[in-house]
Amino acid sequence: MIRFIKNLSTKNIFLVDKLSLILDSILQGFNQKRCHFCDETTYNSEAVCSPCYSDLPWNNTCCNRCSLPMNFQNTPNSAPSGLVCGECISSPPLFSLAVTCFRYEIPINRAIRMLKYNQKRYFATFFARLFVKNIQQKYLCEPLPDLLIPVPMHQKKQKIRGFNQSLLISQQLSKSLSIPTNTQILQKIKETNAQAGLDKRQRMKNLQGAFNIIKPVSGLHIALIDDVMTTRATIDLLSKLLIDSGVKRVDVWCIARTAKNRL
Ligand SMILES: [Zn+2]
Numbered sequence: 286m287i288r289f290i291k292n293l294s295t296k297n298i299f300l301v302d303k304l305s306l307i308l309d310s311i312l313q314g315f316n317q318k319r320c321h322f323c324d325e326t327t328y329n330s331e332a333v334c335s336p337c338y339s340d341l342p343w344n345n346t347c348c349n350r351c352s353l354p355m356n357f358q359n360t361p362n363s364a365p366s367g368l369v370c371g372e373c374i375s376s377p378p379l380f381s382l383a384v385t386c387f388r389y390e391i392p393i394n395r396a397i398r399m400l401k402y403n404q405k406r407y408f409a410t411f412f413a414r415l416f417v418k419n420i421q422q423k424y425l426c427e428p429l430p431d432l433l434i435p436v437p438m439h440q441k442k443q444k445i446r447g448f449n450q451s452l453l454i455s456q457q458l459s460k461s462l463s464i465p466t467n468t469q470i471l472q473k474i475k476e477t478n479a480q481a482g483l484d485k486r487q488r489m490k491n492l493q494g495a496f497n498i499i500k501p502v503s504g505l506h507i508a509l510i511d512d513v514m515t516t517r518a519t520i521d522l523l524s525k526l527l528i529d530s531g532v533k534r535v536d537v538w539c540i541a542r543t544a545k546n547r548l
Pocket residue numbers: 320321322323324325333334335336337338
């Protein structure tokens with residue numbers, strides 16, 4: 286190749302450079318995407334332009350246990366290590382760690398609704414690809430789970446929607462992290478009302494008898510996968526079911542977490 290370039294005249298070298306530039310722009314053209322949030326052209330593989338990416342509501346300042354968004358004036362980019370919210374102090378959760386990527390705010394709440402109600406399934410891949418980086422960061426000093434379990438939907442509801450968004454997200458995370466997704470352990474056997482707007486007692490009543498263990502998996506470290514964590518009610522209940530059935534440790538991975546005042 287070097288001999289070939291040495292043998293080229295100045296004019297030919299100019300032509301080779303020109304061809305290489307044309308080839309680059311053709312290749313870039315293939316990678317061209319529209320930003321999911323502003324529709325501008327982007328070459329970012331995640332389909333989000335740089336300004337939108339930095340404006341996303343990353344949940345960096347949150348409770349170190351349940352990931353509840355919190356504000357720390359002196360440390361705007363991360364929560365002081367070990368700090369937990371009032372609820373986790375008064376009523377420690379059975380799960381060991383909750384990891385969430387975003388606060389449930391604009392534009393993430395809109396994107397999650399598009400995924401769930403407008404069949405925009407590509408958002409499951411999008412969220413999972415951004416979430417993987419957070420997860421890897423959180424587990425630098427801890428073992429990753431053995432198994433991912435998406436929070437199940439009632440069969441009837443899943444049939445109407447056509448898919449379970451938590452399963453789609455879980456499958457994408459499985460691909461990136463090489464941890465299997467299993468849908469044969471937990472089952473939702475009762476249709477429930479939306480949890481938003483209910484107080485703690487009503488939420489527990491609403492969830493009573495809603496889930497069932499199909500096949501116990503004792504001794505494993507599990508991560509429960511969900512799209513949005515509004516309160517701890519569902520996750521607490523599932524953690525108890527899994528731990529009572531012999532699971533060694535339960536972690537929770539959710540794309541977004543609502544702030545307490547949004548309930
Ligand atoms: Zn954008």
